[in-house]
Amino acid sequence: MVIRENKAAAPEIAEENTRAKILNAAGEVFAEQGFEGATVRAITERAGVNVAAVNYHFRDKAELYTRVVVDACSVRAAFREAIAEGTDSPEERLRSLIHRFLEYLLDPNRPGWKRRLMAREMANPTTALDELVKNNIQPFRDEFLIPTLRQLTGGCFSRRQLGYIGSSIMGQCLYFLQSRPIIERLVPDFKIDKSDITEIADHITRFSLAAIAELTRQARRS
Amino acid sequence: MVIRENKAAAPEIAEENTRAKILNAAGEVFAEQGFEGATVRAITERAGVNVAAVNYHFRDKAELYTRVVVDACSVRAAFREAIAEGTDSPEERLRSLIHRFLEYLLDPNRPGWKRRLMAREMANPTTALDELVKNNIQPFRDEFLIPTLRQLTGGCFSRRQLGYIGSSIMGQCLYFLQSRPIIERLVPDFKIDKSDITEIADHITRFSLAAIAELTRQARRS
DNA sequence: CTCACTTTCAAACAAACGTTTTAAACTGTC
């Protein structure tokens, strides 16, 4: 039985090789050219495999795209665990949420094409965006961010207002993913590495906590 | 000579008709499908003209796209004048800037395809984005927003920090353009009309002024 | 009405595209 175990594993690895090559190459080409602009021949050429391999390993080009995009947008396991971790104060909690969200959006250790594909998907949605929102963004917002904001503001604001505050925070974070092409044109030599993410997160946290504190003060005064 | 003037005008009007039809139809189709996904036949069918008309009136599909996108991103004349208008206080000025920027991004009186095309262009840049940034976004940021922030903060922050504050404000505004597909999935029945723009602008102004006031206070205390 | 220019149109063109087909090569089991 142990020998059979080994045998079953071997073809899996071989299959993974061509298939993995296609997935990676496809990710890059789709990120650069979008779905329509990317050709199966460009992808297979970059992968170093034969053009028929796409239809052997995937039903068609569209299925390849969906798989690649879903993978790019999928949550890193660490993300959900990290945002679920308890932290001491609501301030600290918001800080943590913002840091984690930015890490999810901008992780420099992930291939750049995943980040770019995610940005593309947000602008030109396919069904993958449904998954991205349902699995990652909506839980982040509804289960963690808004409740934290409710704590921070001590019940001073309506659900609608908390929603707007939430969008202000998410908008600041998403700016660095979605407006990257704009930023690069505004700020020469713009790049994001680990320390930049921390700096950005620190700024957004400071700015947002300051806003919340002041808004809460004003609300309590009236 | 006057008669020749009239004659010259007449064919211009006729030419504008087919050409305008193509531009409008192209705008819609490019907004829906992107450059590669949009076919010349889909565009001409929607425009109700012959497929060869595209090459008669425009050099090729790419030139049609560029013209359409540049038009979609072009500044409304009122926008530049409005943001150049003097206002009383820096607070009022920031309010005005935010309102105008949002109106530029989200104007419900403009065809929806222009807004969607602008969002697409930001995610998948062509040369049109260079123009958009250079003509609209960079002046807005560098000539109006940052100087206003400098006034509001009374010289407490470095250029870098003012840049971050600027990005926080712009990120909040761009969120409602760029993350529209996300918002629509988070918030059922989401729509933006004139009063929504005002409400959003009011929120972003309040949030941002509160943040700036508090951050400035903290900076002065240390 | 003639003429020159403009605009429109249908057909054609050449290339590209995603996909299919078929056979060869590969792999693993008995």
Next chain:
DNA sequence: GACAGTTTAAAACGTTTGTTTGAAAGTGAG
């Protein structure tokens, strides 16, 4: 080595695409 199943490859297929072509129709001036 035979066999069955998997994987790879090149060629072919049918369709689509952007563009070109050549002629007809339209327009306006003299």
